Amino acid sequence: MGRTLAEKVWEDHIVRSAEGEPDLLYIDLHLVHEVTSPQAFDGLRVTGRPLRRPDLTVATEDHNIPTIDIDKPIVDPVSRAQVEALRNNCAEFGVPLYSLGDIEQGIVHVVGPQMGLTQPGMTVVCGDSHTSTHGAFGALAFGIGTSEVEHVLATQTLPLKPFKTMAITVDGELAEGVSAKDIILAVIAQIGTGGGQGYVLEYRGSAIRALSMEGRMTICNMSIEAGARAGMVAPDQITFDYLKGRAKAPSGADWDAALDYWSTLVTDEDATFDAEVVIDAASLAPFVTWGTNPGQGLPLSGSVPSPDQARDEVERVAIERALEYMDLTPGMPLREIPIDTVFVGSCTNGRIEDLRIVAEVLRGRTIAPGMRMLVVPGSVRVRLQAESEGLDEVFTAAGAEWRGAGCSMCLAMNPDKLAPGERSASTSNRNFEGRQGPGGRTHLVSPAVAAATAVRGRLSSPADIPAVA
């Protein structure tokens, strides 16, 4: 019987398999950052275990670093200690590290792909749930906890029970202004935050094939918000073109050998998935969240829902609580929701293509009075690319702040935060209570909606704002 893409990659990494036990999988690439690794390195020291493959491990600083004044010492002493711990651990164990100030520094899930480290058919792990991003290359990539980080550091393997497989087929053509972010927000709203639990999602269909690598990464990135361990897209010419010539991509005879293997990484015609979801791309519209989990989303043309629309008591309580936290009233059109902060960035939408879309909307326009807009590139290289295209000038001319690379306001563990009661439109991935700062309220949106919202001051798509004179 045929095999799915996920099954092929899984089977190619089995070190050991025994009845009644998890498979022992080899890990090709282990990405490390400052937040989830210090206790793991401590574990190695306590047990006297060496780091097995420092050459398959790479670290960067992203979560708790500032995005301004990066040439100065980190002000918060606790953040500084954590970043210093990473630097000391990497030096002690021989792990390559891209520190603040290095040209390769950035959000771990932006850095791996842009260096060419993320390749089809690999197993990639990181102590971060958005590791699913790397699945855009046809890699099996998933987030792990700190105990597993220690496990990979010590053994370069992980004991895992096979995941189930789910096909998410998106066929047809997206309407103008509808992007990868809208696809994934619609998927999560449809299957729910637990709908992907236990599954690897494979995104298929003509609308996925038409996406750039950046768009595919946006979609795979948020697989975890549907509860899935991983998301994947089969590699194709777009993948190969993206990789060719990158610093860590194979070259010469290795490129040819790799390409032969990568070309086999598709789900076989006669393979079966454990579950299937089909979405018509033409039916999709700009999508935004109104609540406090990424499944609580609707098309921008919709209105804030009522608890009466809940399917059961658990959902009714969840809607009531979300409306209270978000300070929203049922029936209010989503386009009328006033926004005071716009955040463009994160491992979901902090890549060059995202910044180009935002710049296109902002060019010749200014953001609404009182609006605070942060544009935060996902990596130093994204920042430099944007600056070489003059995008930074578009952002600052419109009234936005242009920052250094990092996770920034996605998760409020660095100086970039929402104040209590502030309301953001954010291109990031989580709208949980207090995610962007205690008491802050988050609406998840695409880059185009973020930019248009910054101009109009209310949730908007580019079609809602006047043309530039």
Place this chain on the structure above:
Amino acid sequence: MEAFITHTGTAIPLRRSNVDTDQIIPAEYLKRITRDGFEDGLFSSWRKDPDFVLNKEHHAGASILIAGPDFGTGSSREHAVWALQNYGFKVVLSSRFADIFRGNSGKGGLLTAQVAQDVIESLWEAVETDPTVLVTVDLESRTVSAGSITAEFEVDDYVRWRLMEGLDDIGITLQYGDEITAFEAARPSYKPVAG
């Protein structure tokens, strides 16, 4: 890791669904580099409300958390498990757990026992009626009981075995060093190296 066979204690009813790891422990607390001392961050935002269930005096000392569906969604932060354990919880009961949170719990010795939502509802009622009612979670027989309620819970066979033996995963894997070395010898040369 300490072996887990059975545990009896009082319980806290957390009538919320989709309790994400940002609620269990906000990112602000993740800057620490230790594995302990996270109890002050547990549900820190919700605990500011004096009416929050963890603040109720009659629930002091509880060691079992009974939560709504989709507990532990979101971030992979294992600090969520540490915060629950540092606070004194030994067991979390829910009708559905997020995968990564559940995996992390198994590594750290926090039992995540999955039961049907109607069992959760019965347990909520029992504990709300009498906060002193003792709840027993027995890993050997995979049952949870409280007063007249008895129900089976679901837990992965391998995780159950490891918890009951108190085994360290890394120690188990290191027994297969030869297999790992053999696998590495056969890896294709086109696979990237970081350094």
